[in-house]
Amino acid sequence: MNDPWLPQQAVVVDKVMETPDVATLSLQLVEPEAQQRFHFDCGQFNMLYLYGLGEVPISIMDYQHGCLQHTIRAVGRISRTLVALETGAPLGLRGPYGNSWPIEDARGRDLVFITAGLGCAPVIAAIRRIIAARTDYQRLVIMQGVKHREDLLWQEQYERWREVPDCQVLLAASEERQEQFPWSLGMVTTLIDKAQFDVNNCTVMMCGPEPMIRASMRGLEAVGVSLQNCFVSLERNMQCALGLCGHCQMGTPFICREGPIFRVADIKEWFLLEGY
Amino acid sequence: MNQTAFLPHRHLDKLFDLLHSDGFRVVGPTSEQGAIVYREIDTVDQLPAGLVDHQAPGRYRLEQQAHGRYFDWVGTAQGLKPWLFTPEQPLMVAREVAGGLRFEAVREEVPLTAVIGLRGCDLAALALQDRHFLQGEYPDPHYQARREQLLLIGVNCHRSAATCFCVSTGDGPEVGEGTDLVLDELDQGFMVQACSARGRALLVRLPIRPLAGGHKRRSKALRKQARVQQRALPSRDLRKPLYLARDDETLWQSVADRCLTCGNCAAVCPTCFCSRVDEESPLDASESTQVRRWDTCFNDEHSYLVGHVVRKSAVHKYRQWLTHKLAIWHDQYDRSGCTGCGRCITWCPVGIDIVEETRRLCTEVKTREPGE
Numbered sequence: 001m002n003d004p005w006l007p008q009q010a011v012v013v014d015k016v017m018e019t020p021d022v023a024t025l026s027l028q029l030v031e032p033e034a035q036q037r038f039h040f041d042c043g044q045f046n047m048l049y050l051y052g053l054g055e056v057p058i059s060i061m062d063y064q065h066g067c068l069q070h071t072i073r074a075v076g077r078i079s080r081t082l083v084a085l086e087t088g089a090p091l092g093l094r095g096p097y098g099n100s101w102p103i104e105d106a107r108g109r110d111l112v113f114i115t116a117g118l119g120c121a122p123v124i125a126a127i128r129r130i131i132a133a134r135t136d137y138q139r140l141v142i143m144q145g146v147k148h149r150e151d152l153l154w155q156e157q158y159e160r161w162r163e164v165p166d167c168q169v170l171l172a173a174s175e176e177r178q179e180q181f182p183w184s185l186g187m188v189t190t191l192i193d194k195a196q197f198d199v200n201n202c203t204v205m206m207c208g209p210e211p212m213i214r215a216s217m218r219g220l221e222a223v224g225v226s227l228q229n230c231f232v233s234l235e236r237n238m239q240c241a242l243g244l245c246g247h248c249q250m251g252t253p254f255i256c257r258e259g260p261i262f263r264v265a266d267i268k269e270w271f272l273l274e275g276y
Numbered sequence: 277m278n279q280t281a282f283l284p285h286r287h288l289d290k291l292f293d294l295l296h297s298d299g300f301r302v303v304g305p306t307s308e309q310g311a312i313v314y315r316e317i318d319t320v321d322q323l324p325a326g327l328v329d330h331q332a333p334g335r336y337r338l339e340q341q342a343h344g345r346y347f348d349w350v351g352t353a354q355g356l357k358p359w360l361f362t363p364e365q366p367l368m369v370a371r372e373v374a375g376g377l378r379f380e381a382v383r384e385e386v387p388l389t390a391v392i393g394l395r396g397c398d399l400a401a402l403a404l405q406d407r408h409f410l411q412g413e414y415p416d417p418h419y420q421a422r423r424e425q426l427l428l429i430g431v432n433c434h435r436s437a438a439t440c441f442c443v444s445t446g447d448g449p450e451v452g453e454g455t456d457l458v459l460d461e462l463d464q465g466f467m468v469q470a471c472s473a474r475g476r477a478l479l480v481r482l483p484i485r486p487l488a489g490g491h492k493r494r495s496k497a498l499r500k501q502a503r504v505q506q507r508a509l510p511s512r513d514l515r516k517p518l519y520l521a522r523d524d525e526t527l528w529q530s531v532a533d534r535c536l537t538c539g540n541c542a543a544v545c546p547t548c549f550c551s552r553v554d555e556e557s558p559l560d561a562s563e564s565t566q567v568r569r570w571d572t573c574f575n576d577e578h579s580y581l582v583g584h585v586v587r588k589s590a591v592h593k594y595r596q597w598l599t600h601k602l603a604i605w606h607d608q609y610d611r612s613g614c615t616g617c618g619r620c621i622t623w624c625p626v627g628i629d630i631v632e633e634t635r636r637l638c639t640e641v642k643t644r645e646p647g648e
Contacts, residue, residue: 003381004414005367005566011376030376051370051377052564054555075582090376237580239553242414246550247571247578249600252607257413273523275592 004242007049007092008034012085013067018153021074022118023083026067027093035066041100042126043233043261046070047241049092053078057238057256059122060096068093071121071153097241098260101126102231106203110138112195114216116145116188119208120153122233122260126205131164140167141195145188145212147175170194188212192219199223204230206264214272217264230264234271251276279476281484282491284465288346289320290482291392291429298478300390300427303359305346311336311353314391323393324349331437331618333627347393347461350437351617355398355546356391360422361405367418367553367566386422392429394455396448397440397617399430401546403454407609408549418568427474430455434498436505439618441631444508447615450499460495467495507631509602510638512612517638518603525591527640531633532590534626541620541628542572542597547605547613550578573597602634 014026027048029035040060047055048070056078061069074083085091103126111130113123130137142161146152152171162169170191172184184190189212204225206216213232220230236248236255243257251270253259270276283291295302304317307324317323323346330337331351341348369380394402409419430451433440442448451458456475460467467487470479510517521527542548552571557564571578573596579586587593605613614630621629 003368003417005417006381007368007370007379009376009379049370051372052555052557052561054553054566090372092370092377092379235581236586237578239551242416243412244409244414244416244549244551245553245568245571246573247552249604252604254608275525275587275589275595 004094005240007047007055007094010068010091010093012087012089012091015085015087018071019151021083022071022153023074024061024069024071025082025085026069027091028067029093038063038068038096040096040125042103042129043100043122044096044098045122045241045260046093046095047097047238048078048082049094050078050081051090051092053081055092055094055239056082057097057235057241058082059233059260061121061124062128071118071124073118094241097256099258101205101233101261102203103130107136108138108201110141110197110202112141112143112197112202112204114143114188114192114204114206114208116208116212117147117151118153119206119212119233120144122207123205124154127161131161131167134164138166138201139197140164141170141197142167143170143172143188143191143195145172145174145191145208147173149173149176149180149183168196187215189215189219192216192223199225202229205232206230207233210271217268227265227268228263231261232264232267232271233260234262234267235260278469278471279479280467280469280487281479281482282465282487283468283482283484285344286465287483288466291478292318292320294478294481295390295427298388300388302390302392304392305349305352307338310338312338312349312351313353314356314359314393320346323347328435329437331439331622333439333621333629334624335627336622343463345461345463347431347459348435350395350433350435350440351619351622352393353619353623354544355617355619356394356402357405357546357548359389359391360402360419360426361409361549361551361570362418362422363570365418365551365568367568370564370566371562382418384418384421386425388425388427389422390427390429392431394428394430394451395433395442395617396430396451397442397445397615398546399428399451399454400442400445400447400615401617402428404547404609404611404613404615405549428455429457429459431459431461432495432499433502434461434495436502437618437622438506439621439629440505440616441507441509441618442616443503443505444512445612445614445616446512449502460498462491462494462498467491507618507629509614509616509631509634513606514612514634514638515603515606517641518599518634520641521637522595522599522603524641524644525595527637527644528591528595530636531628532594534628535590535594536626537574537590537593538625539572539574540623540625541630542574543570544619544623545601546615546617546619547601548572552577573600598630598633598637601630
């Protein structure tokens with residue numbers, strides 16, 4: 001039997017510091033068979049292991065030419081060390097785990113992305129795949145919120161997405177006081193009114209802090225979007241990613257097993273309750 | 277077909293001999309620190325002959341009685357859980373080697389293990405743990421390695437503790453499916469029922485006698501006696517009232533005021549499955565081991581999420597534990613997560629009674645929801 005607890009060997013082959021506390025690591029699986037075997041769907045995550053420290057779940061941004069991309073913010077013991085790794089550093093990797101964004105089911109619809117902070121990372125792969133198959137979809141709206149304008153990761157990428165046909169890129173900064181094109185002032189949810197999409201034929205994908213998700217749910221319902229058509233990537237204290245440790249239960253679902261991506265209407269009763 | 281026979285009391289040691297000669301270690305009940313616990317035992321002399329347990333909320337006492345029955349106690353402090361889902365389990369060992377890290381799986385040599393004395397509630401809990409650890413997408417190899425080595429000898433309960441409510445959960449006092457042998461202990465000996473091929477292979481080698489009509493009548497009467505229980509959950513599926521109670525935090529305040537959030541209830545619960553993963557290194561840092569340890573939803577760290585704790589208050593913690601056990605389990609595993617063993621009542625330091633609390637919640641929800 002394959003041991004589900006056993007990581008595969010990986011090594012840091014490149015690192016880009018996106019901001020002083022956010023890094024994008026390029027990781028290569030050491031075993032050629034492991035590289036061959038690895039396949040991920042947009043929205044899935046890996047467990048990254050550091051010697052002597054342990055594991056954390058990190059969403060997958062991309063996998064190309066045997067290289068995985070993970071963008072990580074230094075917030076805890078392990079993520080701080082991950083961000084501080086240098087090229088050549090060895091680590092362990094288990095995955096991929098979890099389900100994926102419903103980008104196949106969303107063909108022929110308007111697509112709306114609402115993300116805040118590093119919540120943009122789990123949707124990057126989905127946006128890239130959608131743009132690669134642009135004609136399969138209708139309008140595209142990308143909304144991203146940050147505190148300060150300089151917090152925006154991948155500014156050039158957002159500018160490039162602006163050039164994509166029928167693609168609206170909306171940015172908001174909540175802690176800025178001065179107007180500056182193309183930015184809006186305020187939370188990402190203030191962008192919903194500016195977004196142009198068919199509320200009756202859209203798929204919304206969201207990721208970010210939970211208060212932002214709750215505010216987005218209210219904002220979307222207010223303009224007539226059914227929560228049946230909204231999806232969210234959720235986070236809990238995942239320690240095993242195997243559906244065994246129990247930490248990531250949010251009411252009924254284990255986030256690692258049935259998620260991390262949920263139809264908002266399905267998870268709403270638990271998600272809106274404090275304490276689950 | 278199940279085969280039943282009578283084994284005189286003085287020949288129980290023959291069962292131990294057979295198990296030993298078949299290569300099994302025997303795990304059975306024995307008295308330790310004032311409680312009945314499962315330990316590896318070698319002879320029938322280590323069984324708790326004549327010991328009876330008295331259980332109540334926050335209370336467990338043993339009393340020595342004159343009779344020599346081995347299984348007249350009702351509940352062990354822990355069920356079978358620690359023997360399969362061990363409180364501490366190494367998962368993987370990492371070593372630094374030239375050019376990287378090497379990862380080694382942890383494989384345990386588990387001896388063939390015969391467990392004697394298991395009750396209906398214990399075995400129902402085992403089936404639930406099997407469901408969690410073995411029947412998902414990623415079966416746990418450590419649980420599996422131990423589970424595969426088990427031979428199960430159940431005992432039908434002939435009395436109930438004041439904390440028992442297995443009749444209302446449908447898990448006792450008789451032993452259900454999944455055992456190899458089931459014993460009914462009578463004054464002169466045991467009614468032994470073989471429920472599997474392995475059980476039958478054991479039974480035919482024991483110095484058994486045919487069953488007499490009196491044996492059946494007597495054991496039936498004793499089992500009936502055990503069905504008289506003071507406690508009962510309102511129904512087996514409590515999703516409807518508990519999902520209503522979930523939405524009203526004020527209903528949970530009175531129990532939260534008493535709950536110490538110590539997690540004893542989860543530790544002794546035979547179905548609670550939560551664990552955390554720690555990383556451990558020796559002083560010379562020559563290797564690093566991932567170790568799984570029991571955890572409970574009563575710990576702050578259990579619901580820690582970047583910068584905050586999802587369940588900080590006793591209201592949220594107790595509500596999580598109880599709604600999960602009695603309601604959410606139905607949605608996750610198609611039945612309640614409670615088998616009525618009553619351990620959470622007995623071993624709660626402040627004597628919180630899951631049955632009483634559940635009845636109260638169901639009643640208060642009803643009075644607050646006109647039309648329900």
